[in-house]
Each structure stands twice: as structure tokens, then as C-alpha cells.
Amino acid sequence: MxxxxxxxxxxxxxxxxxxxxxxxxxxxxxxxxxxxxxxxxxxxxxxxxxxxxxxxxxxxxxxxxxxxxxxSYRLGDRALYYRYPPLRGDDVRELQMSLNSLGFHTQDEAGVFEQETDQAVREFQRNIGLPPDGIAGEETIDALNSLKKAVSTGSRFAIPDKRYICNSSRGDRRLKIMLDPGHGLPKDPGAVGAFGLTEAEVCWRIALGCRWILEQRGVEVVFSREEGETIPEGERSQRANQQEVDCLLSIHLNFSRDMQAEGSTCFYFSNGRWYSKAGKKAAHLIQDELIRGLALVDCRVHGMNYSILRKTRMTAVQVEPAFISNVKEERLLGSGSYIETISRAISQGVARFLEMEKQSII
Ligand SMILES: [Zn+2]
CATH class of the missing domain: 1.10.101.10 (PGBD-like superfamily/PGBD)
Known part of the structure; x- marks a missing residue:
């Protein structure tokens, strides 16, 4: 006009x-x-x-x-895809909201079909077994709508997962994992124990241990950050997405004001309605190994909507093997052999998960 x-x-x-x-x-x-x-x-x-x-x-x-x-655009009025200049409209916004609610991250819900949205559409298509062409046409939108309908039954609903492994053609390629040691010295020590041990240094050591063990088992390992580097959460998930790793493992320690709180816990993506099936499986495998290997209290596996779990496009787990706020556990975390035991347990769980995933695609 x-x-x-x-x-x-x-x-x-x-x-x-x-x-x-x-x-x-x-x-x-x-x-x-x-x-x-x-x-x-x-x-x-x-x-x-x-x-x-x-x-x-x-x-x-x-x-x-x-x-x-x-x-005036409603989702389904036209096919949506990535092009220049980008498509804009309330249908794009609606698409982004639906994808986001399922855990397929589209950056924002601004109603502009940018590259992030294209990737989220492809990821969604891969997960439901449609050709990942990035075009939100009739079939893709129908699939989105029927998943939304499943929500109205009120039950928690497992989506087939964010997985590169099972859908990529990279058959006998080595599996690739990203280890994400939480926080980062010197700027971000994370939680600090009563004796001054920092979450950042413990996470870094566990990551080193896991890298060594997983590499021995033939897994390709990359880190989310350098040793002296502090990066925001968004940057971590972005790096994992860019490097197209098969799995992301974020390593943190738990902290509570209640100094009696103790034990191990693992998290997978869930926003209360949707959860990552593969993430839950991986979290359980890791948690089982931790409980068996460390004889710590089982604080169980939980679904959480952490950004590192939501924004990553592959199976992601956050592990918190112990409480740094608990004096007994802080002492244990200060010992090299204990770090090795933790690293072994986590690596064993990760390796079992990756093996199972690999089996399921052959
Ligand atoms: Zn932390």
C-alpha cells in the first residue's frame, strides 16, 4: 500500500x-x-x-x-519456509510457539521465519519421521496440531526425541559428545563449598576424566568451552548445535542452604507437558551408574526446563553427582580418586546410552 x-x-x-x-x-x-x-x-x-x-x-x-x-495469517493458510526476505506473520508466530512448546527451539516468537526457525522445523520433521525439508506445509502443520491435541487429554506426552543419531546417515561415524563443564574460573566459580572448593573446578576435573574414558571407548569428545573461559548458557547450547554432536552432557554440582542435603541427581528436558524421551533414558542410565558407583543418596532423575536442555537440538542431560554445600561430599569431591570414580560412573552411563542408540538405528 x-x-x-x-x-x-x-x-x-x-x-x-x-x-x-x-x-x-x-x-x-x-x-x-x-x-x-x-x-x-x-x-x-x-x-x-x-x-x-x-x-x-x-x-x-x-x-x-x-x-x-x-x-491476518493463520497457521495453515500458506506453506512457511526460510527465504529472503523472510516470511512474517502471525502464522509464523503460531508455528514458533508450537515448536517451542515441544522443545524445538526457535530463538524467539517474533513471527519472522529466520534460520533458527528453519532448523527447528527440520528437527521436528526428523523426529516425527517426515522428510526434513524445512517447509512447514500441510503435513508438518497437521503433525504439530495433532501433537497439540494430545496435550488436551491432560497427560504428559513423550515426543520422539531430539536426536541426530537415529536420523542422520552418518552410519558408522564415531559418536560425538559435547561435555559442558558448568561455570568457568576465574569469573564464574559457581557454588562454593565451606572449605572453598568451587563447583567450576570440580566440574572441569570431572569433564577431563570423562573425556579420557570416553575417548578410550572410541567416542569423539568435544568441550563446550576452554578452561579459563566463561560463556553464557545460550552460547553453550549454540556451540553444541553448531558442532552437531549426538549428545550433550552438562556437568554441575548441586547446592542447598540445607547443609544436610546430599546425593546425586540427573536432569532431562521437560516443560511440564512435554519431555524428551531419549533424554530421560540417558539420565536414568547415568543416574543408575552414579548410585551404584558412588553409594551416594539417590536424589533421582527429574525433568527440568533448563535452557541448556531446551535449546540444544540433541539428547541432553545435566548431571549433578553431589552437593558441594554438604561438607562430607565436598571433602570427597576434593579427592582425585573420587573424581575418577564419578567420571567412570558418568562415562559408563553415557557409553551405554550411546550404544543403545546406535543399536536402534542399525
Ligand atoms: Zn552450577
Missing amino acids: EQTIKKNDRGEEVVDIQRRLIALGFDLGKSAADGVFGEQTETIVKAFQQKRGLIVDGVVGEETWRELVEA
Whole structure:
């Protein structure tokens, strides 16, 4: 729309604007779509502008027109895919919200189909067995909608998982894991124990131990960060996604104000409604080994909506083998042989998971 449409204008363009506003649920009262830009239409245009975060002037210029067009798209009206300039609209927003609610991360829900959204669509398609072409067309949208419907039954629902392994053609390629030692000295020590032991240094040592053991077993291991490096959570998941690892293991320690709190725990992705099936399986395998190997209290496996679990596009687990706030456990964590025992237990669980995954694709 080249020109600006405002109060006292009349004609086809005004009818178009009024029809769009009515379709969006605005009540134009008696005037309806009469092609006359009167008081009532102006008031409704202002309400629309307010709702969409635009300058509220009651005038339909380029911005307001674009917003009117974008707002009128419903998911399924057209095929959505990545192109330049990117597709925009409320259908894109709806798609992003659906993908995000399932744990397929799209960066934001701004209604712009950017590269992140393309990757999330492909990841979703891979998981439900559709060709990962990145086009959110009829089939993909139907699949999204039927999964959404499953939610309304009220049950927790397991999605087939975020997995590169089972769908990639990288048959006998070595499996690749990213170890993510939590925090990072010197800037971010994480939790600190009563004797001054830092979570960051313990996590780093466990990661080194796991790397050594897993490499012995033929697994390719990469780290999320360098030793002296502090990076935000978002950067960690981004690196894992970029490197297309098969699995991510984030290593932290637990902390509680209650100094009696003790034991091991593992986390997998869940947002309360959806959870990662493969993540849960991996978390259980690791937790079992930890409990058997360390004889610590079993604080069990839990589904959590941590960003490192949500934003990663592969199976991800966060392990917290002990409480650094517990004096007894801090002492144990200070010993090299105990770190080795922890590393062995975690690596054993990870290796068992990777083996099972590999079997399931052959
Ligand atoms: Zn931590």
C-alpha cells in the first residue's frame, strides 16, 4: 500500500482495511465494511495499533498496513519456509510457539521465519519421521496440531526425541559428545563449598576424566568451552548445535542452604507437558551408574526446563553427582580418586546410552 489511508478517506482500500479488522475480531459496529473511514474505523485502527505495539495515530501507513496483513495469517493458510526476505506473520508466530512448546527451539516468537526457525522445523520433521525439508506445509502443520491435541487429554506426552543419531546417515561415524563443564574460573566459580572448593573446578576435573574414558571407548569428545573461559548458557547450547554432536552432557554440582542435603541427581528436558524421551533414558542410565558407583543418596532423575536442555537440538542431560554445600561430599569431591570414580560412573552411563542408540538405528 503506497499511500496513507486515514480519516475521511473512502473507497476499496478502506473496505479492505475494515474487512481485515473485522476478521481479526474487532467490532466496527454499524458501519462494518462500508468503505468509509469514519470515527468508528479510526478508533478501531487505534486499538489495533495499540495491541500490536505501533504508533497510535489512527492512520494506516506502511507499517500499520504491513501489520494488518501479517496479523491476518493463520497457521495453515500458506506453506512457511526460510527465504529472503523472510516470511512474517502471525502464522509464523503460531508455528514458533508450537515448536517451542515441544522443545524445538526457535530463538524467539517474533513471527519472522529466520534460520533458527528453519532448523527447528527440520528437527521436528526428523523426529516425527517426515522428510526434513524445512517447509512447514500441510503435513508438518497437521503433525504439530495433532501433537497439540494430545496435550488436551491432560497427560504428559513423550515426543520422539531430539536426536541426530537415529536420523542422520552418518552410519558408522564415531559418536560425538559435547561435555559442558558448568561455570568457568576465574569469573564464574559457581557454588562454593565451606572449605572453598568451587563447583567450576570440580566440574572441569570431572569433564577431563570423562573425556579420557570416553575417548578410550572410541567416542569423539568435544568441550563446550576452554578452561579459563566463561560463556553464557545460550552460547553453550549454540556451540553444541553448531558442532552437531549426538549428545550433550552438562556437568554441575548441586547446592542447598540445607547443609544436610546430599546425593546425586540427573536432569532431562521437560516443560511440564512435554519431555524428551531419549533424554530421560540417558539420565536414568547415568543416574543408575552414579548410585551404584558412588553409594551416594539417590536424589533421582527429574525433568527440568533448563535452557541448556531446551535449546540444544540433541539428547541432553545435566548431571549433578553431589552437593558441594554438604561438607562430607565436598571433602570427597576434593579427592582425585573420587573424581575418577564419578567420571567412570558418568562415562559408563553415557557409553551405554550411546550404544543403545546406535543399536536402534542399525
Ligand atoms: Zn552450577
